[in-house]
Amino acid sequence: MIAVSEQLSWYVSRSAGFTAWVLTALSVLWGLFLSTGIMRGRPTRPWLLDLHRFLGGLTVVFVGVHIAALVADNFVYFGWSEVLVPMASDWQPGAVAWGIVAFYLLIAVEVTSLLRRRFVSERIWRAVHASSFLLFGFGTVHTFQAGSDLDRQWVFWSVAGLTGLVLILSWWRVLVGRSAAPVQKRVLAEEPMPAPAPQEVSI
Secondary structure (H helix, E strand, C coil): CHHHHHCHHHHHHHHHHHHHHHHHHHHHHHHHHHHHCCCCCCCCHHHHHHHHHHHHHHHHHHHHHHHHHHHHCCCCCCCHHHHHCCCCCCCCHHHHHHHHHHHHHHHHHHHHHHCECCCECHHHHHHHHCCHHHHHHHHHHHHHHHCCCCCCHHHHHHHHHHHHHHHHHHHHHHHHHHHHHHHHHHHHHHCCCCCCCCCCCCC
């Protein structure tokens, strides 16, 4: 019982970190569902967008718990510099650095999404939002390198399955984007030109 209480922060950090990764994967998948049109004909689009935002916000919460629990833990030493500065940790610095970079990308995506249209232009928002794929990739590398629960079958196959789904839908998104452009150009080319307005003839 004493050993469990002494390592409670470590267990909380591990579970919160894994939950944050799952939420990141679900948020990316939901965004891909929306952008590829797979969810077309389902519940109203505002509801779908709200769920996408909710998953992103919940991810920030669990990442915060993950970081705070690491700092509070005595099992492996992590100070604030170790969890906020890449390569500052003595424990697997490379693996931790992937997670730190993913954390900063997450903050950038969430902040620009909150400030969208009021303070952030659509062009900037799209550019930053596209980094969600990097965020997921860096977070996945961090999970594989620093995760201590991947030896459990259900954890490993959960990570592998969700990662596979993200890769498949990302490829499908690329195909949809490529096929949509020629169709749009063809529609514009076939669209009849408006008739010229009649001109008044002065006598």
